Amino acid sequence: MKYSLPEEFHVFGFARDLLEWYDSQKRDLPWRINRDPYRVWVSEIMLQQTRVETVKPYYMNFMEKFPTVRALAEAPEEDVLKAWEGLGYYSRVRNLQAAAREVQARYGGVVPDKPEEIRTLKGIGPYTAGAILSIAYEKPEPAVDGNVMRVFSRLLYLTDDIAKPAARIKIEQLVRQVIPEGRAGDFNQALMELGAMVCTPRSPHCLTCPVFDYCLARREGVQEELPNKGKAKPPRPVDLQVAVLLRDRQVLIHKRPEQGLLAGMWVFPMAEGDAWGEADQKELLAQGLLAQFGVEAEVLHSLGEVQHTFSHLQWNMRVWLCDWIDGQELPPSARFVSIEQLDEYTFPVAHHKIRPLLPRT
Ligand code: SF4
Incomplete structure (x- = not known):
């Protein structure tokens, strides 16, 4: 092959x-x-x-x-x-x-x-x-x-089990x-040298890495989960409600914490939790927006569904158009920006996939 x-x-x-x-x-x-x-x-x-x-x-x-x-x-x-x-x-x-x-x-x-x-x-x-x-x-x-298998698994975001001979042949x-x-x-x-000095097995030094800009796993914030060394369980499904919340033709985005999955990347607001029907999903999202951003919003209708798989998680995202009603001052990690300005922010691939669903303002 x-x-x-x-x-x-x-x-x-x-x-x-x-x-x-x-x-x-x-x-x-x-x-x-x-x-x-x-x-x-x-x-x-x-x-x-x-x-x-x-x-x-x-x-x-x-x-x-x-x-x-x-x-x-x-x-x-x-x-x-x-x-x-x-x-x-x-x-x-x-x-x-x-x-x-x-x-x-x-x-x-x-x-x-x-x-x-x-x-x-x-x-x-x-x-x-x-x-x-x-x-x-x-x-x-x-x-x-x-x-080299570790470095390439991260650089190219390869989730192949490196314990298997097929992964070596591929790399x-x-x-x-x-x-x-x-x-x-x-x-x-x-x-x-990169593998020995920078892209080390635990805690790779991405901020000083000479190939930071090219690294696909780093872009997704999953570099520490790679390489896949076998015994991999199938990715755990997670249901998420995502808000495309508009106020004056601008959309709400926020920056994720500096630690953890997709650290420091910009995303649309999300709420995680069990919600079986549409009414429950809307309620969950409205509550999440209030709790995370102090924003009261009306969840209008679904814009579509998007899926993204990480090595250990599968995000099943339902995207909702929401209308701003009222709110306090946003936390420092959040802001409203125009849809044209979204290109100035670093979004993970998981949320890039949401961009085509955005309404034209
Ligand atoms: S950016 Fe980080 S994960 Fe990617 S090659 Fe450099 S050190 Fe490794």
């Missing part, structure tokens, strides 16, 4: 801004001093399941002892294991040495630059192959690990479509 990037995702601007950030902010790491494929390979194997700070001294020591494929291939296994001691997951280093021996024997000590060859080496999976091919050889290959396809020509290695490293 062929997956395409969402239309609203700006590929060019995203890649440009990400690389600009990476060029100016990238960490000075010992494996970045050059693009020697062997050096890249060793660093990628060491970094599996191990933090960067822990890896640094091990990496420098290992490269000093075994500076080339040949040195590693010819070293006694005890020496290699000794240099790895403390890093754990020893099968990694055993596979690394076995693969170095194969590279020495079959390719004359030169790490292969063809995907079909490099992938046959022991311990080199799709991620490591992509990292070596792109960083050392500038091949436009994706390097998708858990970090690899999508990353491939974003890799800029001639900068595959930097681009893959920039994505990894």
Whole structure:
């Protein structure tokens, strides 16, 4: 199956801004001093399941002892294991040495630059192959690990279960479509850097994120709920009554709190609760407007129904035209604006879907 990037995702601007950030902010790491494929390979194997700070001294020591494929291939296994001691997951280093021996024997000590060859080496999976091919050889290959799956799930608002192999295949396809020509290695490293430094598993630092403007999950305020790591329950349905409340040809909107779902975004007023018939729904909305905004309003008639699904919730929204009767001063988070002015406010997609139902003023 062929997956395409969402239309609203700006590929060019995203890649440009990400690389600009990476060029100016990238960490000075010992494996970045050059693009020697062997050096890249060793660093990628060491970094599996191990933090960067822990890896640094091990990496420098290992490269000093075994500076080339040949040195590693010819070293006694005890020496290699000794240099790895403390890093754990020893099968990694055993596979690394076995693969170095194969590279020495079959390719004359030169790490292969063809995907079909490099992938046959022991311990080199799709991620490591992509990292070596792109960083050392500038091949436009994706390097998708858990970090990149998290970043892409958020950037493109993907709700696929990342524990399933199909999600990795999909994300690899999508990353491939974003890799800029001639900068595959930097681009893959920039994505990894973004995942490590900014788009962290818990509490991503969206306000300082270099690709804030392009991020579709952030736009919806659901970035902290992604990636979907399986065991997902179906989205919980929530019935909402939404008010298009008019006063002097202006409509009431308000800004959501800075925390929680759709934080800081502008929306039309909503009331949540069980209401079975039209009369109950109208009553619920009128009470909600009074309680939240101190506004007395007449709920006139329904303008239509709109549905929006988040990863964990499904909003079933019934939209009502309402007429202002009376009211106190609005809370600071709320205001009346003309329908033309709505474009100046950031609305989530869930409420963008309501805009076509608005009456012409
Ligand atoms: S805006 Fe936030 S969620 Fe989106 S990529 Fe940046 S840090 Fe991650």
